[in-house]
Amino acid sequence: MFRPLFVFIGTRYTRAKRRNHFVSFISLTSMIGLALGVVVMIVVLSVMNGFDHEMRTRVLGMVPHATIESADPITDWRGLATKVQENPQVLAVAPFTQMQGLLTHDGKVQKVLLNGIDPLEERKVSIIDHFIKQGQLDSLSPGSFGIMIG
Numbered sequence: 001m002f003r004p005l006f007v008f009i010g011t012r013y014t015r016a017k018r019r020n021h022f023v024s025f026i027s028l029t030s031m032i033g034l035a036l037g038v039v040v041m042i043v044v045l046s047v048m049n050g051f052d053h054e055m056r057t058r059v060l061g062m063v064p065h066a067t068i069e070s071a072d073p074i075t076d077w078r079g080l081a082t083k084v085q086e087n088p089q090v091l092a093v094a095p096f097t098q099m100q101g102l103l104t105h106d107g108k109v110q111k112v113l114l115n116g117i118d119p120l121e122e123r124k125v126s127i128i129d130h131f132i133k134q135g136q137l138d139s140l141s142p143g144s145f146g147i148m149i150g
Contacts, residue, residue: 101114119137
């Protein structure tokens, strides 16, 4: 009967020459341990790759990939946005303003980071509307003083 070379070599070195079953047991245990280690490594790598992909989509979906800042207020942000969108690698542009503030409740003061957004433009660059538990991003209107806490 014909056996492939790798099967012949594998069976030859897993069995002891003499009737010593302890050596065969050690060989079998070593092979099982090696196979189990490879399986665990494959599973862990697969889980980590999935976790990495999930973290990238969630974090990068909420944080801008690039920001343009100025010491002075940018008055013509639409003109700047048009100029930036001329780059073919730019998919979308949305303005925002950011400042620090204080909130008080029941005599307790808490510092906060306030982000002012244009709700119509924000949807193009962020996945923030997927995480809103109550209300909608559309309920915010430009120029009004709406607030979303999160």
